Amino acid sequence: MEGYYQKDIECASRDEIRSLQSRRLVEQVRFVWNNVPYYRHKMEALGVCPDDIRGVEDISKLPFLKKDDLRDSYPDGLRGVPLKDCVRIHSTSGTTGKRVVAYYTKDDIDLWDDCVARALVAAGISDEDVVQVCYGYGLFTGGLGLHGGAEKLGCLVLPMSSGSTDRQLQFMQDLGSTVLCCTPSYAAYLSETINERGLRDTIRLRRGIFGAEAWSDDMRASIESSLGIKAHDIYGLTELSGPGVAYECSVQKGMHINEDHFLAEIIDPDTCEPLPMGSKGELVITSLTKKGFPLLRYRTRDICILSEEKCECGRTFVKMSRPMGRSDDMLIVKGVNVFPSQIETVLIQQGYAANYQIIVDRENNSDTLDVMIEMTSENFSDSLSKITAQEKTLVAELKAMLGIYANVHLVAPKSIVRSEGKAVRVIDRRKI
Amino acid sequence: MEVRQISVFLENKPGQLAHMCRILADAGIDLKALNIAETSDYGVLRIITDKPRKTISVLTSESLVCSSTDVVAVKVPDQPGGLAGILDVIAEKNISIEYMYSMLGGNGTTSAIMVFQTNEKSSVFAAAGLEVLSGSDVGIEE
């Protein structure tokens, strides 16, 4: 039996959903016009005013927001309410090191928790479950996002945060965790460790909610069989709230978008023209209810396909496929967003030329990030200790910029492969 | 009275050293001394050649990263305790050695030469009574 957290809306008719979206869009556009001058200026530049938006059919009249807009309006140019009405921020990395800060009102958090609770119930989770959250807590939305939804549903939540596998396994056994929330690669790592240590019979996991990183059906099958669980995908972005923008039901074929809160479009990333339902393109999301950080037509850069086909689970929300790639050069490494431009910024600050190569790989189910940097005559000397000290500084600065550890390799000049005179910046060797 | 040393950045990959030596050979450059300090990824190769300026220009034209530094060459008596005596003097003068290596005595002599990179100039070595060699003493032509 399929369970629902908010059945009325999750299973509403397409017409009902569409008219709710239209009503909310009209209100939201007016709200943004009145409260977010940055976006109002963008609308004015296109000659659009709130009266032009009468329903979802008018969405394409509105200007897009890109990650660069979030950077340019940093830290609070897109905030929709006074600071005193905000209760939390989350933050994600920007393209060149300037971070993106998203604001939340009490209502925003409440609605976000609803979205996550829907995801948990759709995965067959209830207030009887013990939910172990191993996503990072803090600026990253994974930890607090899953935490909020699970707590709202009435689960017992174990706020483990990421890392320290021994402690994770001890709590998992001692408290009888039934649900695991983490990145798919950490789930694979835990499952390997559990099986190596022969702990399979001492754990009681039955469900997994795994997101924030790309994975495949093969990886799902292997995690499911080695842990004896059902594994569900979850999608979200800090800019829009966090995990819970879309979630997977028992059918496990695509993720239902929480359409009462998020209006989804697919566009051609080159022409920015809207594409018909079923086309592969870039996902654009308009947040219909968020007030702290109300983004209209935000370009996610995730390439996917939307489907309106009736789902066996009974939900009527449109489904999105797993992201199939990016329309920019962002990489997701260990669940963290990495832009090559961030690495470039550090290199230039440290006196290296922008000749570099990023190699991403996966060893023992954990992502690795290696940065090859061409040695320059300015940084070279006869002193090995000076060079190794520079290397250490580079590693520390990259860690500070990216939030994750990168192996630095100094290589000979011109040794980084160039194709047609242009350096090949990123090699992703992960077979997912 | 320092001696010019060339340092070259080499990746730890098969054939790198051979490649560099071939470049020098083709340019008619004679290696007088060679020393390598390495990490797992790369090495800093330090060489003394008979033609330092030409060495830099041919290596640079082959896209190798190099730099030049002055080092101090000291003659070492070829007998037991020869090096120990010199290091005692260096320690007494509180000179700290970043690295050192040996080179051939050059021009048919049998005595040894030690090359030092320290925090002091050659004049301090000479004032301490050590026999400091010039570039031409160790076979540098330029």
Ligand SMILES: [Zn+2]
């Ligand atoms: Zn479904």
